[in-house]
Amino acid sequence: MEPVKVFYNKKEYLETHTGNKVCRKSLIRGSHNIHLNGKCIISPGVVIRGDLAPVKIGKYTIFKEDVVLRPSYKRAKGKLKYITMQIGEHVLIEEGSIVCASKIGNNVHVGKNCIISHRCVLRDNCKIEDGAILSPDTEVPSFTIYGGKPATYLADMPDSTVFMHTELTQGYYNRFLPLA
Amino acid sequence: MWRATSWNPPYIHLQCGCGKEWGLEDMFFCFPCSKALCPYCVTEEIDSFYCRNCMENMPNTEAFAFKNKCARCFQCPACFSTLQILLNSTRQQKLYHFGCQSCYWDSMSLGLFGNSLNELLMSNQDYFMKDNPLQDQLKILIDTYKEACRNRRKIGVKYLQKETWTFEDLENSVQPKPLINPVQRIEHQSPGFDELLNEDINYNEITSMQQRLSNAGAQPRELNKASAQPIPLLTRRSKRCKYCKKYVVKPETNQSFSNPFKMENLLVYFFPRIYIREIKSNSLILLLINPTAAVAYIRLEGDKVPPSELHLDSYDPVMDLVTSEGSSLDESLIIEREKNTISIEVGKPSNDIWISAFWKFMRGQDVKEFEIKIHIKLA
Numbered sequence: 140m141e142p143v144k145v146f147y148n149k150k151e152y153l154e155t156h157t158g159n160k161v162c163r164k165s166l167i168r169g170s171h172n173i174h175l176n177g178k179c180i181i182s183p184g185v186v187i188r189g190d191l192a193p194v195k196i197g198k199y200t201i202f203k204e205d206v207v208l209r210p211s212y213k214r215a216k217g218k219l220k221y222i223t224m225q226i227g228e229h230v231l232i233e234e235g236s237i238v239c240a241s242k243i244g245n246n247v248h249v250g251k252n253c254i255i256s257h258r259c260v261l262r263d264n265c266k267i268e269d270g271a272i273l274s275p276d277t278e279v280p281s282f283t284i285y286g287g288k289p290a291t292y293l294a295d296m297p298d299s300t301v302f303m304h305t306e307l308t309q310g311y312y313n314r315f316l317p318l319a
Numbered sequence: 320m321w322r323a324t325s326w327n328p329p330y331i332h333l334q335c336g337c338g339k340e341w342g343l344e345d346m347f348f349c350f351p352c353s354k355a356l357c358p359y360c361v362t363e364e365i366d367s368f369y370c371r372n373c374m375e376n377m378p379n380t381e382a383f384a385f386k387n388k389c390a391r392c393f394q395c396p397a398c399f400s401t402l403q404i405l406l407n408s409t410r411q412q413k414l415y416h417f418g419c420q421s422c423y424w425d426s427m428s429l430g431l432f433g434n435s436l437n438e439l440l441m442s443n444q445d446y447f448m449k450d451n452p453l454q455d456q457l458k459i460l461i462d463t464y465k466e467a468c469r470n471r472r473k474i475g476v477k478y479l480q481k482e483t484w485t486f487e488d489l490e491n492s493v494q495p496k497p498l499i500n501p502v503q504r505i506e507h508q509s510p511g512f513d514e515l516l517n518e519d520i521n522y523n524e525i526t527s528m529q530q531r532l533s534n535a536g537a538q539p540r541e542l543n544k545a546s547a548q549p550i551p552l553l554t555r556r557s558k559r560c561k562y563c564k565k566y567v568v569k570p571e572t573n574q575s576f577s578n579p580f581k582m583e584n585l586l587v588y589f590f591p592r593i594y595i596r597e598i599k600s601n602s603l604i605l606l607l608i609n610p611t612a613a614v615a616y617i618r619l620e621g622d623k624v625p626p627s628e629l630h631l632d633s634y635d636p637v638m639d640l641v642t643s644e645g646s647s648l649d650e651s652l653i654i655e656r657e658k659n660t661i662s663i664e665v666g667k668p669s670n671d672i673w674i675s676a677f678w679k680f681m682r683g684q685d686v687k688e689f690e691i692k693i694h695i696k697l698a
Contacts, residue, residue, distance in 0.1 A: 140329060141594040141606055264579065274400045274421035280371045280553065281579065289400040289421040292371055292553075297322075298568050298580070299344045299587045 142310055149317040151183070160315065176228075178312055182206070192221035197228035197245070199308045207237045211257035227263070229308040244281065246304040264300045268293070328670075331593050333586075334692040335360055343593075346586040347567045349560040350682070353689045355586050361558040361567055368552040372401050377552060388549035393443070395419040396534060396545035402426075404436065415439045417547045429546060446546050454536070456502065589680060590691070591617065591631060598697060602667050609633055609659040613681035614644045621674035623666025627652050634659035670697040 153161045157177035165181050167173060169189030176198045181187070184205040187194055192210035202208070210224040227245035232238060236253040244263035249255065253267050256275040261267070265279045268286030279285050282296045324330065324342020332340040335357035347356045368382040369375060370389035377385075393402045398421050405418040407427075415433050417426035426432065431446055433439035510518070524542050531538045534545045558568040569582040588610055596604040609615050609631035618628045627649035633642045641658050655662045665674065672695040679688045 141596045272421075274419075276403065276420065277401060278372055278374065280369070280374060283371070283553070289398050291394075291399045295553075297345050298347075298558075298583060299585045301579070302585065302587050303344055 142314060144314045144316055145311070146316055146318045152317075158312075180312060180315055193223045194226070195223065196226045197230065199228055199305075199312055200226055200230045200232075201308055201311055202232050203234045205235045206232050209237070209239045211239045211241045211259075213258065222258075229305050231304070231308055231311070233269070246301055248304060248307075250286075264296060264304070266296060266300075328696045328698050329595055329598070330696055331595065332694045332696070333590075334694060340694055343587055343590060347558065347560075348584045348586045348589050349563065349565065349567055350584060350687065351563045351565050352560060353687055354560070354562070355590070355689060355691050356560060356567065360561045362561055362564075363556045363558055365554045366557050366570060367555050367572065369555065370550060371553050372550055382552055385549075387552050389552060390549070391440075392550045393417060393547040394533075394550050395422060395424050396530060396548060397424045397542055398422040399529075399533065401550065402547055404439065407432075417443075426547060428543060431546065443547055589682070589687075590678060591615070593693065595695070595697075596662055599667070602664050603672075603695075603697070604654065604662055604664050606660055606662045607631060611680045611682075614642055615678065615680040617679075618677040619663075619665070619674055620677075621665070621672070622668050624674055625649070625652055625665075627663075629653065629661060629663070631661055632656075632659050667697070671695075672697070 147160070151163055153163060155161070155175070155177075157175070159175045159177060159179045159181070161167070161175075161179075161181045162183045162185070164183035165185040165187070167181075167185075167187045167189065169191070172189035172193045173187055174193070174195045176196060178199050179196055180201045182202055182204045185202045186207045186209075188209045191212075194208060194210060208224065210221045212219045212221050214220075222241055224241060226243045227247065229245055230243055230247045230249075232249045233251040233253075235251055236249050236255070238249065238253075238255045239257045240255045240259040240261055241257075243261045244265070246264045247261050248266045249261075250267055250269035250271065252270050254272045255261070255267070256273050256277070258275055259273050259277045259279070261279045262281040264281045266284045267273070267279070267290065268284060270288070271286045271290040272288045273279070273285065274289045277285075277290065282298075282300065284293045284296060285291065286293050322342065322345055324332065324344055330342075332342055333346060333355065334340050335346065336354060337357060337360055339357050339359060341357045345358055347358075347361055348354070349356055365379075368377040368379070368387065370377070370392055372392040373389065375389075375391075377389075394400065395402050398419060400419060400421045402417045402419055402424075404415055407414040407416060413434060414427075415436055416431060416439065418424070426443075429446065431439070431442050433442050526534075526539060526542050526545060530542065530545060533548055537544065537546075539545045555570045555572075557566060557570060559565060560567055566582055567584050568580065571579055571581050590610070592608040592610065594606040594608075596606045607617065611633060612635070613633050615631050615633070616628060617631065618626075620626060629649060629652065630644050632644065634640070635642075652663050653661050654664060665672070674693045674695070675690060676693055677688065677690050679686065681687075
């Protein structure tokens with residue numbers, strides 16, 4: 140079926156000149172530490188903890204409802220140290236996921252209700268299935284699907300992932316329209 | 320094989336020349352043959368091996384030597400997540416051992432630890448050898464067959480060189496030679512029902528089928544006897560057309576490049592995306608989107624589909640530029656035309672609709688044309 144249009148209330152969203160759409164009902168801490176590169180959608184209930192460490196988010200990145208972004212920590216010389224969280228372009232994170240990864244590449248799809256633990260690295264063009272729990276320090280290579288509790292390698296993604304995922308996120312952004 | 324497209328109706332699939340149905344996302348396009356290919360119509364070649372944990376590339380010979388497994392990374396025998404090497408240091412000594420961050424499985428109880436990393440890896444290897452009761456028996460079998468093979472070659476040469484054959488020679492050559500002692504059958508009484516009921520088993524400690532098969536050598540019954548397993552390697556593959564043997568997909572060997580492919584002839588780049596916009600009682604409205612950079616043409620044929628040749632304009636989203644060619648001959652069929660998309664109405668004879676599409680598009684200066692069957696399943 141044709142992808143449906145999503146309408147939002149214009150009063151509930153803030154729009155920046157680079158095209159970011161940020162919901163006023165989201166919880167953003169340490170906004171000076173959060174860099175949105177443009178055309179991102181931040182839905183209601185999203186929590187971004189920029190007060191812990193810088194969070195860098197690429198273009199066309201979509202966070203659906205109740206997503207939590209928390210930078211991960213490292214233990215160095217007996218102290219906890221929070222490290223920068225980098226999220227690439229065309230990343231789609233579905234409802235209710237908790238993301239503590241240190242690095243997320245381009246064209247990554249994270250399913251619903253996932254938990255991505257501390258210091259995980261998600262490479263380009265990978266997919267995490269709904270309800271997966273990635274144990275700490277897991278590395279997800281590109282063009283793979285991880286799923287299960289704890290998440291393990293399941294299968295390979297098709298070669299068209301780059302095109303399909305870019306189309307998915309760009310399409311979602313273009314269909315995300317204000318109510319007239 | 321994992322498929323990108325869903326099989327829950329309503330869906331639109333394409334039929335490959337071999338008769339199998341696939342989604343647009345899974346298919347390839349061969350330019351010399353002008354053919355759409357499904358994953359079964361391409362041959363795969365392994366370009367390189369890599370470990371999914373340490374991401375290290377391995378040449379073919381090394382991968383073969385390590386039995387397609389990584390030499391440094393291990394997976395948990397209980398939950399299959401990657402094991403970490405932990406350091407348990409006291410004042411007297413340092414002990415390295417494996418530990419799982421997910422299920423807290425630990426190799427200390429098995430006696431797998433070492434004063435250095437190398438010692439730990441060696442002790443794990445020794446454990447594999449020790450733990451496999453069939454190893455010795457298998458080794459005898461392999462040695463015997465090798466010996467028999469060698470002897471047969473010798474015997475053949477010996478008898479061929481003989482000029483005269485006696486009856487004794489024939490008897491000698493035919494007579495089987497006992498080389499191996501047959502395995503003695505152990506009389507084993509299977510436990511009775513009462514015995515099974517009264518047996519004290521902790522069912523949480525019994526291995527599942529998956530856990531047992533991952534420990535293929537030992538196949539332990541209890542989980543506390545399973546040991547850390549090396550992680551199997553993943554592969555980067557290039558794909559060739561089955562018919563003309565030309566490359567269809569070639570991955571980039573240098574991983575630092577942003578584009579993961581040297582060459583990718585995927586059907587999504589050259590064939591229009593088709594969506595169902597609306598399902599009416601006796602017709603349905605389809606949406607066609609042209610992905611190519613030039614004006615393309617489509618001719619549809621099928622039951623209750625008006626014969627028509629339509630053109631699709633191209634659209635460049637970066638420049639926001641539409642390349643148009645006015646109106647088609649059968650422009651009346653088109654309900655709506657917007658940028659590079661058109662919507663058309665086709666008849667609905669049943670819930671299974673087959674339409675032949677003739678697609679003509681430009682690639683540089685070349686004009687390419689091919690035919691493909693579209694299967695629309697509504698319920």
